[in-house]
Amino acid sequence: MKLMKQKFLPLLLILSLLLPSIVVADAAPGDMIVTLGEDLTAEQRQSLLNEMGAPADVEIIYVTNEEEHQYLGNYVNARQIGTRAISSSMITLTESGSGLNIETNNISWVSEGMYANALVTAGVKDADIYVTAPFEVSGTAGLTGIIKAYEITAEIDIPEEQKQIANEEMVRTGKLAESIGMEEATELMNRIKEEIAKNPVETEDDLRALIQRVAQELGVTLTDEELNGLVSLFMRIKDLNIDWNQVQNQIGKIRDNLGDFLNREDTQSFIASMLDVLNRFIDAIKGLFR
Structure with missing residues (x-):
């Protein structure tokens, strides 16, 4: 028995050194995570996941209204923060040096540039980020979820300050x-x-x-x-x-x-089509006065 222990001890030591590197994978481009407001209905959650195009096996974390008040309470009145966590997001890590790419939907007060600026200050980098809600919201609470998701995906801890x-x-x-x-x-x-x-x-x-x-x-x-x-x-x-x-x-x-x-070609096409509609509308108005 003693001889067997002596034979297996080196093997166990080698496995103990190898297993952490096998089990724990480093954050890599393409890693994705979704944050959902805790107070969304089941129907709203599924609708937002469909809107994001999230894979069926995507990791999902939930953001609470308490967390939103924790990070916004000193800067925004409680009424504006509200009593329900609604804002949701999807974050995908991208190649080093690619920068932040932000897109929003149903966000009325916080712009893509505002999110990007605040996230740079928080130490977030190189990621595609989509922020959304089932109906129009200010978007102030969205930052809480994004930072929380980035910490998990990038495997880092951002200081509370x-x-x-x-x-x-x-x-x-x-x-x-x-x-x-x-x-x-x-x-x-x-x-x-x-x-x-x-x-x-x-x-x-x-x-x-x-x-x-x-x-x-x-x-x-x-x-x-x-x-x-x-x-x-x-x-x-x-x-x-x-x-x-x-x-x-x-x-x-x-x-x-x-x-x-x-x-982008699709953006320019959309703008061109809108201008075309506007021009036709103006021509129609002119025709009325003729």
Whole structure:
């Protein structure tokens, strides 16, 4: 018996070293996960899965309303967050360097660019992300599910402070968009990050001057309250352990991906058909007056 143990001991040692590498697979491009709001009905869940084109064996996780309040409660009033978790998403990891590609449906307040900006701050990179709901929602709660899904799929842990700041950034960008426009607000946030990546700031005064300069270059006028809010936000972002070169790279990829969407043949065809319908409608109106 003792001899048998001596023979099997090396074999067991080898297996113990090999098994972890066999059982635990690294995150890889193509890995996919779906998040569903916990309060969706069974019919709504199936409808959203069909809409996403999710495979039958896709991993599904659920996001609760409590989680939404945890990450949004400091920045959005409870009424806007609501009492039900509805927003859902699908995230697919892509090749390194491909950037973030965001698409939304039934999301009324948060734009693709706003999601992308906040996700870059959270450390999310290189993924195709689809955010949806069974009916029109603001979309603020969608970020909670995306970050949760990315942590599981990419097998990483994002610090809680970083998640909080990403949510604050999304909300601040949305509020800015209401006064200066969606594209302007998104580009302002992008440019500030790019400038910090190129020329790191040390003091609050330096950061304030940087934000004012970028806003002026973009032709954007900020109120004192908006400026102070941005200074506060970016002071917190500055103190995160962020790879600013990675941030700059992801922002560049986001711009490319948004440009690709606008230049896609099906998108251009849709725009052309809409313009054709509009022109025919105008001609019909003119005919009435003739």
